[in-house]
Amino acid sequence: MAAFTAVTSANRTDRRPADDPGLYNVKTFGAKADGKTIDTPAINKAIDAAAAAGGGTVFFPAGNYLSVSIHLKSNIALYLDQGATIVAANTSSDAKYDPPEPNEWDKYQDFGHSHWRNSLIWGENLTNVSILGPGMIWGKGLVRSGTQSRTQQQNDALNAARAGEPKTPFGYPNPRDEVEPGWGNKSISLKLCRNVIIRDITILHGGHFAILATGVDNLTIDNLKIDTNRDGIDVDACKNVRISNCTVNSPFDDGICPKSSFALGYARATENVTITNCQVSGYDEGSLLDGTYKRAFNNQNGTFSPTGRIKFGTESNGGFKNITISNCVFEYCRGLALETVDGGLLEDVTISNITMRDISNSPIFLRLGSRVRGPQGTPVGALRRVNIDNVIVYNAQPRYASLISGIPGHDIEDLRLSNIRVYYQGGGTKEQAALEPPEKENDYPEPTMFGQIPAYGFFIRHVRGLEMSDVAVTYLKDDARPAFILSDAKVVDLRNIKARHGQGLPSFILKDVEDFLLQQSQPLPDTKLATVKRHQF
Template sequence: MLLRPSRRDLLRYGALAGAGTLLPGSARSAPDPWQRAADIARTVRAPVFPARSFDITRYGAKGDGVTLVTEAIAAAIKACAAAGGGRVVVPAGTFLTGAVHLQSNVELHLAAGATLLFSTDPAHYPMVFTRWEGIELINYSPLVYAYKAKNIAITGSGTLDGQGSAEHWWAWKGPWGGTAEHGWREGMPDQRKSRAVLFQMAEDRVPVEKRVFGDGHYLRPPFIQPYLCENVLIEGVKIRRSPFWNVHPVLCRNVILRGLDIMGHGPNNDGTDPESVDMMLIEGCSFDTGDDCIAVNSGRNEDGRRIGVPSQNILIRNCRMKEGHGGITVGSQISGGARWVFAEKCRLDSPDLDYAIRFKNNALRGGLLENFHYRDIAVGEVRRAAIACDFNYEEGAKGRFTPILRHINITRLHARHATRVLDSQGLPGAPVTDIALRDCSFDGVTQPSILRHTERVTLARVRVNGRSVTALDPLQPS
């Protein structure tokens, strides 16, 4: 049976998200916005599970890397949920599996030396209701999926291996200019036609149950996707070689990503894409990815506006970003809006990292983006600019919706090598506004900043190449 959220689900969640869920009367009226970040850290709590264990080998799983154990894992999860919850244990060994579907009150625990090796056969991923690049559809199940579940977790020191490679999954992207060999050659099938069809269906408001893709459409599944879930913990595990996005919580509340080691340089291998989430903590994670390390999203174009739920109340701290298009990114699937995103004590450094802090939007998306607070950010090397605000992303001005980006506050960002300090390009009639840099330094700068359709950029105690500046030297419009 294919599931999708009811209108009641969306109305209920949208109403709560629109209210800005936080402890009553605390940070909302406080003059220091970082009090709100403290509230997020205090409020978001990991789920607690009964002290019961269900070893998947008791249900017939063999850790030989060859025997398909999908049914054994499903049986262990079912038994655990039926007993009232607990821990499903993957012991040491390599277990070949298809899609894993979590249920409420179940913790999937990968012991030391355990690997869940996900099958490369698309037939092992049944059709489910999901989101793909910000649009609802029926498509292959994510490798690990949960729908409308409460109290779920993936924990341990083991590895989840999606087996994305030039031989499997990645070639479905089609043309791509990334750093990894992804296997596609001219004449091979790819996602482009189906992607365009899906996008048009969303614009035409075709009912979701008629947006059926899967076999022959080449839309890669994400790795881990909890959908409409509450109280989600993903902690400690290594995540490798995703077919597509790595960790993609959608319409979830109270989410923790902690101590994750995420690596995969394939196309669209975003580290995590929180989409229309409320109350989320991302801490102590390492990202080495083929796309944005963190990309906060809230739906694409008409679908994002139809659902209309922003991402908000997200705290990112003590994370490490290596390769990727952007380190801490907002957009571009952002039509539902985003607000109150905080980041602190993060390190971003790689010659293959394009931007440290990045915002992406355009006039097809629209959406209100406001209240972004970043502090104590260490940037080693970035290829392009330390900070980028881009309303020309993809389709740029080819739309009738006004993107809004305002109130970006960055304190104590220190960059050792950034080609530019700031590349901020709004649109005519839709400027980026209110960017404040305080106590920041930028070295290795060789190009002037780009400031187009950007208003109210303020600097306080900012140094560029060792020289104190009160304004950025912008590249003049051509």
């Protein structure tokens, strides 16, 4: 009887003979899988042979495959069997990653977003590509920043030369941001590809990006475990994307992150995306995969705020359209963030069935800003038609309420929030309640940009067309701040709102609000206001 190798898909197991002519075993092409020999030439030979035959599966049996840049080709599947690990080699005189390709548009986003070839596995202008498990990609030798690719002496010299650097509008390209040639900073990097499947693999220590997909259409990412030291899954200027059943632990950066940068040289929306049945967290790197879920890491000043969230942006030149997020869990990380600050339209987004626990900043953060990091004349974008439903949050950090903020003259529009319960840590003071958050229209978007927030529940500013129903906010420790502050808000319809507040303290503060209606929110009275300069109750 012929030997067989299992190749799994989402809902079935296909079995194909090990001597199948469409199966290209990398060991046949000279791979040693001993964790010592650089196996890149053998791996790329296997890919070349499969591509020359019109396509096939490049098979990695159990073993440790030390490698630098692997070149994907069209009509190729990489299959990592159980016990197979592709290990990113440390850069040395004998092992160098492909150099980053030139990109004349690198002034509009950082080095990591602007280059693809300095990666462990990369492909460009490909169709019909798969990377399948159940094996692992371990980015052991990858770096997460330019600093790690240089000696301390080299970094000191760059820092000393900062004053003499030419100034650019957005600070890029930046010599300190750049990874030195020969070093790799991404596990999987794809540019301008179609019909891509990444399924069932595990990624450990992925570098700047575990997965960066830019301009990739018809992309399926399913059943991954990612435990990494910076971004997990970034889909940038992509169309028709399905991300499902993934667990992403990324304490130092975002877990699942739709973006729409200018890295391709033009603005392209990320659209038609579903993110479902996923978990994101910010535990210590490696402790997701080993099952310890540690929270031991802290920075020098003790203010570490694990990231690990689902976020749109910050790169947002092309915008975001027709996106759903459903059935997702956030734990020990930052909250949900929808950001458009570089001229793109963020519209037609539905978010439902979300649970969050131990959240390190705003549970819900919606930001329309005017950083406009793009070509001259880039306008302010828009954020509109967003529904958020059925969300429960427990133990959210007390400094930051849920934040919904446009900028003067540019409102967030047509927003609906329903069936939401948020339990904040509390502890806010009357002094904090008197604060007035700055606008910071042109700044990098992050809840920390506004400092401490004078409301504990929701701070809402520069909004038109807001509906909230069946929303409850409370705190675990007494808080002297109001539950809600609305400023420059128009056409507001609130129903069945429950807001805990201290003795003699207001639940709501309204500033420059028009067409306001609150109903069915006992013990608060029904309130209808045509226009009000300032009102509290």
